[in-house]
Amino acid sequence: MTPRLRKLPAVIAMTPTIFFVVVVIGFGLLWTLWTSFTSSKLLPNNDFVGLAQYARLFASDNWQVACVNVALFGVLFIGGCLALGYALAVALDQGIRFEDAFRTIFLMSASLSFVVTGIVWQWLFDPTFGIQAAVRDWGWTSFRFDWLTREETAIFALVGAGIWQATGMGMVIMLAGLRGIDQDIWNATRIDGIPAWRVYIHVIPAMIRPMIATAAVLLSLTAIKIYDLVVVMTGGGPGISTEVPAKYVMDMLFQRNNLGQATAAATIMLLAICLLVGLPWALLRRAK
Amino acid sequence: MSMMKKAALGGLAGLMLSTAAMAQDLSVEVYTNWVSGGESAALNAIAQAFEAKGGKWIDFAVPGDTVAPAISRIVAGDPMGAAKMQSTDLDELYKAGLLADIDQVATDGKWQERLPDFMWNAITRDGHVYGAPINSQSEVWLWYNKAVFEKLGLAEPQSYDELFASLDKIKEAGVIPFAVGGQDWQLNILFLKILAGVAPDVYLGLQGADYEAAINSDGFKQVAEIFGRLRGYDDEGSPGRQWNVAVNMVATGQAAMMVMGDWAKGEFTAAGQTAGKEYGCMLGPQGDSIILTGDMFIFPKIETQRPGQLLLAATMLEPATQVPFNIAKGSMPSTLDTDVTQMDACTQKAMAVLQDPAKRLPGLSYVMTPDRRAAISDAVAKYWSDEAAGPDALVAAMQEAFSSTN
Numbered sequence: 238m239t240p241r242l243r244k245l246p247a248v249i250a251m252t253p254t255i256f257f258v259v260v261v262i263g264f265g266l267l268w269t270l271w272t273s274f275t276s277s278k279l280l281p282n283n284d285f286v287g288l289a290q291y292a293r294l295f296a297s298d299n300w301q302v303a304c305v306n307v308a309l310f311g312v313l314f315i316g317g318c319l320a321l322g323y324a325l326a327v328a329l330d331q332g333i334r335f336e337d338a339f340r341t342i343f344l345m346s347a348s349l350s351f352v353v354t355g356i357v358w359q360w361l362f363d364p365t366f367g368i369q370a371a372v373r374d375w376g377w378t379s380f381r382f383d384w385l386t387r388e389e390t391a392i393f394a395l396v397g398a399g400i401w402q403a404t405g406m407g408m409v410i411m412l413a414g415l416r417g418i419d420q421d422i423w424n425a426t427r428i429d430g431i432p433a434w435r436v437y438i439h440v441i442p443a444m445i446r447p448m449i450a451t452a453a454v455l456l457s458l459t460a461i462k463i464y465d466l467v468v469v470m471t472g473g474g475p476g477i478s479t480e481v482p483a484k485y486v487m488d489m490l491f492q493r494n495n496l497g498q499a500t501a502a503a504t505i506m507l508l509a510i511c512l513l514v515g516l517p518w519a520l521l522r523r524a525k
Numbered sequence: 526m527s528m529m530k531k532a533a534l535g536g537l538a539g540l541m542l543s544t545a546a547m548a549q550d551l552s553v554e555v556y557t558n559w560v561s562g563g564e565s566a567a568l569n570a571i572a573q574a575f576e577a578k579g580g581k582w583i584d585f586a587v588p589g590d591t592v593a594p595a596i597s598r599i600v601a602g603d604p605m606g607a608a609k610m611q612s613t614d615l616d617e618l619y620k621a622g623l624l625a626d627i628d629q630v631a632t633d634g635k636w637q638e639r640l641p642d643f644m645w646n647a648i649t650r651d652g653h654v655y656g657a658p659i660n661s662q663s664e665v666w667l668w669y670n671k672a673v674f675e676k677l678g679l680a681e682p683q684s685y686d687e688l689f690a691s692l693d694k695i696k697e698a699g700v701i702p703f704a705v706g707g708q709d710w711q712l713n714i715l716f717l718k719i720l721a722g723v724a725p726d727v728y729l730g731l732q733g734a735d736y737e738a739a740i741n742s743d744g745f746k747q748v749a750e751i752f753g754r755l756r757g758y759d760d761e762g763s764p765g766r767q768w769n770v771a772v773n774m775v776a777t778g779q780a781a782m783m784v785m786g787d788w789a790k791g792e793f794t795a796a797g798q799t800a801g802k803e804y805g806c807m808l809g810p811q812g813d814s815i816i817l818t819g820d821m822f823i824f825p826k827i828e829t830q831r832p833g834q835l836l837l838a839a840t841m842l843e844p845a846t847q848v849p850f851n852i853a854k855g856s857m858p859s860t861l862d863t864d865v866t867q868m869d870a871c872t873q874k875a876m877a878v879l880q881d882p883a884k885r886l887p888g889l890s891y892v893m894t895p896d897r898r899a900a901i902s903d904a905v906a907k908y909w910s911d912e913a914a915g916p917d918a919l920v921a922a923m924q925e926a927f928s929s930t931n
Contacts, residue, residue, distance in 0.1 A: 278894070279592075279617045280600060293929055298922075299903060365762030386707075386764040388910050472708055475764040476910035477903050491591040493896040494614065 266507070269500045277496035290501035300502065303480040306392050310399070310481070311460035317400040318456050319449065322407025327437050329408070330415045340412070344405035351402065355469030358398035359385065362470075388478040391471055395479060399466060403456060410452045414445030450521050457513045461506065482506050552581035553606035553833035555822075556595040560588045563791055567854035571659070571837075574846040580836050599623055599825045606830035607822045607837055611890045612647035612656060615823055619650045625826045626653040627838040634842055639860040641817065641879075643887035648821065656821040657838045660847075660856040662786050663815045663875050664888065665718045667807045668793075669782035670775050673700055674805070682810040685723070685751050692758045695781045703755060704780035706771040707764035709899075709906035715755070715784045716905045720748045721886050722812035732892045740923045749908070749916035756912055764910065776804065786818070790871060791855045799869075806871040813878050818888030819859055900926035 273291070276284045294300050325343055329336055346354070361367040362385035369382040384394040418441065426436045442449065464483035471479040482502060489499035553575075559568050565586075572582040585605050587594045595608040599618065618624050631637070631654040637645050640658060648656035674680070677698055682688040692702040705715070720728045723744065730739030739745060760780075763771075772792035774780035783789075793804050800806055808815065822841065824834045840846055847858040848867060857872050858865065865876050878884050889898050904922035908914050 278896070279596060279614060280621060297929060298907075298925070359765070363762055365760060383761055386761060391764075471765055474709065474906060474910065475707060476907035477709075478910065488899065489896075491589075491593050493899045494592070494894070495896045498896075 269503055269507075272496055273500040273504045275497055277500075279494040279496070281496055286497070290497045291505075294498060294501050294505070299477055299480050300482070300485055302477055303482045303485050306479060307461060307463065307481050309392055310396055310463060311457060313393075313396045314399045314403070314460050315453055315456045317396065318403045318407040319411075319452060321400065321404045322452065323411050323442075323449075325404065325408040326412040326415055329412055340409070343408055346402050347405040349402065351463075351465040352469050354398055354402045355466045358394070358401070359470045362386075362394050385471065386475060388475050391475060391479045395463075395466060395470060398470065399460075399463070402466075403459060407452045407456065410448050410455075411445060414448030415441065418444060447521065450518070454514055454518070458510070461510055461513060482509075550581060551579050551833040551836050552583055553830050553837050554583040554585050555837075556585045556587070556598075556605045556608040558587055558589055558591070558609070560586050563853055563855060567850050570849040570853055571841060571846055574843070574849075575837055575840045578836055578840060580833055580840070604825035604827045606827055606834050607824050609659075609820055610656075610823050611895075612821060613890065613892070613894050615648070615650070615655055618823065618825070619655060623825055624655045625824045625831065625834060626655055627657065627824060627835060628654050630654075630657075630835055630838045634839060636842065636860075639842070639862050641861060641885045641887075642882065643885065643891055644817075644819070644859060647887075647891040656823050657841045658819055658821040658859040659841050660851050660854060661817045661819045661859045662788065662856045662888075663808075664714050664786040664818055665721055665784075665808055665814075665816050666787055666789065666871065667718075667782055667784050667809065668772070668775055668789055669805050669807070670778050670780070671803055671805050673778050673781045681805065681807050684811050685719075688810045689754065692781075696758065700778070701760045701774065701780040702758040702782070704771040704774040704783040705755075705759040705763040706766045706768045706783075706785075707759075707906075707910070708766070708768075709902040711768055711771075711785070712906045712909045713902035714786060716748070716752050716909075717816060717889070718784050719751050720745070721814050721816050722809065723748050723751065725812060725814045725886060728814075728816075728886060732887065732889070736927050737924065740920055740927070745923075746916045746920065749919040752905075753908070753914070753916065753919075756909060787857065787871065787875070788855045790869065794855075801870045806874070808875070808878065814884045814886050815875055815879060816886045816888050817879075818890050819856070894930065897927065897930040900930045 272281055274285055274287065275282055276286045276289070329339060329343075333339070362382070364370065364381075364383040364386055367382070369380060372380040372382070384390040384397075422440070422444070423436075426433075426440065462483050463481050464487065467473060467479055467481050467484055473480045473484055483506070486499050486502045486506065489495045489502065555568075555572075557564075557568060559565060568584075568586075572584075575582055583606075585595075592608070592610050592614055595605065595610070596614075596618075598604060599608070600623075604623070615624070636654070640648075641661075644658050644661075648654055648658060669681075673695065677691075677694055679691050679694065682691050695702040705711070717728065724742070724747065727739045727742050727744040727748070730736065730742070733739075768785055768789070769792050771780070771783050772785060772789045773796065775783050776793055776796040776798060790800065790806075793800070798804055822838070824838065827834075842860055844858070844860070844863045847860060847863050848865070851858050851872075852868060857868075857875060861876065861879055865872055889901070893901075901923065904919065904926045908919040908922060911918070
């Protein structure tokens with residue numbers, strides 16, 4: 238077989254994929270971009286209005302709140318998942334008994350959908366029904382746990398539920414990194430008399446940087462497209478205090494029949510995702 | 526090929542043949558997002574009346590509160606024969622020339638005399654009729670628990686001052702005075718209810734070109750103040766609460782009263798209660814003008830289903846369809862001359878008031894784009910959840926909501 242013939246099955250196998258990527262995703266992207274420059278409402282039209290949709294978008298209260306929220310959510314959620322995930326990974330790395338069982342338990346929440354997580358945490362956070370009501374029934378009557386129903390704190394309730402859900406995934410990725418550390422490193426630090434906790438804080442993170450970057454990128458994708466958790470837990474409320482960009486797009490698209498706004502917001506989200514995914518990898522490459 | 530697949534393919538082919546054969550017949554494919562128990566029972570009432578006249582009903586129901594599935598099919602040139610929408614969705618489809626008129630049906634059925642004026646205007650464009658309004662829903666009901674009122678010796682309040690006096694007494698007695706579902710659309714219903722009662726002229730003013738005058742009026746500020754005062758009478762679990770949960774709080778006596786559209790009756794009925802016995806419905810405390818919203822069907826251009834479309838449109842507004850449909854749906858007939866003696870006490874009360882044309886206030890869905898409506902509910906919900914905000918904050922937010930949308 239000539240080399241070209243040998244490649245033929247691969248070409249045949251890939252052609253439909255390439256076709257769909259180009260046509261469906263490529264065309265979809267271009268159409269979205271174009272529509273964001275038009276005055277489209279319920280039906281798409283070709284009435285060019287320049288940057289008017291973007292002007293309205295950035296002047297909108299909902300969008301501003303949404304951007305602040307997703308940034309806050311992103312930083313706390315990714316930071317929380319990485320820190321907690323690393324701590325759990327280190328704990329599991331101590332050669333403890335039943336490690337497999339623990340790993341499965343910690344990872345279990347990641348197999349749930351955000352809708353399930355959202356409902357469970359909504360119940361837990363509900364002041365008349367969840368943790369607050371339970372603790373008050375036990376006799377501590379001034380106990381307050383009403384994050385979800387207050388404007389200033391509702392976003393942190395979302396962060397909490399998000400971290401509970403996604404920590405396991407960060408843990409598994411970083412645990413894989415820890416398993417890849419050469420035993421010689423440990424021997425060397427032991428000879429130098431460096432306590433293990435200092436090695437875990439100062440030495441190991443630099444060595445498993447690719448794993449941390451992978452986990453961070455995966456988590457940041459979850460964070461930027463966060464939608465289901467918000468819809469289930471707060472619906473964007475109280476008021477508009479937990480609006481997020483993905484919800485803005487969906488509301489504009491399906492409730493408010495405003496294609497122009499929806500596509501403008503979606504375009505900005507796409508730009509943000511490109512930056513977020515590109516940045517860690519670029520930094521990593523430079524570090525090498 | 527497995528037997529299952531063969532059978533399925535055979536069935537599919539059969540289905541296609543039969544639809545092709547029916548094409549000249551009276552078949553109509555109908556889009557709705559009515560999938561819950563009561564809703565599909567209501568839909569069945571139409572389908573049965575339609576099929577009794579020889580029509581063939583093809584169901585296209587997609588759950589979710591959006592018209593997007595229907596729109597994408599209509600735009601793609603594969604329309605269904607009828608679709609449930611709101612009149613503000615009608616505009617763009619009409620301008621794009623995608624809708625079929627039902628002029629003859631409307632003339633034969635004397636729709637112009639039988640429907641409220643605003644509803645007639647909402648379905649007509651340039652002298653042609655494009656929609657069949659299937660129901661009216663009043664969104665101004667104050668529901669209350671009669672047992673709680675009796676125990677505390679309270680009568681139906683006749684003004685907002687009396688209402689707040691009652692609310693204070695209820696609070697002292699340790700009952701939640703006001704059950705609130707703290708979602709934007711529910712808060713919006715509460716706000717608009719107060720507006721329609723206290724300042725109906727402002728409510729109508731918001732729908733016109735000079736909305737700024739309405740927003741800056743004293744009436745608006747007074748309503749914002751009353752609405753804001755109510756924040757002190759809900760319970761801490763209200764943010765994000767579903768409407769049916771709030772209704773149940775009143776039904777069980779956990780809370781004394783609440784405001785919701787007439788679909789709340791469904792929940793009381795499910796709890797085994799009857800209007801006027803265990804629970805009361807009132808249009809006040811101040812003013813009894815009624816905000817009417819409702820659903821309508823539009824008929825996209827599709828020649829093969831044209832005969833069916835006309836039959837379906839005619840069937841929809843007949844009293845024999847309106848009464849069973851609206852009993853199942855928990856709403857009122859859109860045709861105000863329909864005999865409602867078979868229906869519940871609240872519907873009869875509302876229908877009596879609605880005989881006076883001045884009491885009929887068009888719901889925002891007849892006159893405003895969904896974009897602006899959503900901006901209004903955002904402003905209202907934001908005002909509600911910020912307990913420190915005064916009436917001026919709502920005035921400013923409302924102005925912003927109007928100026929950013931059209």
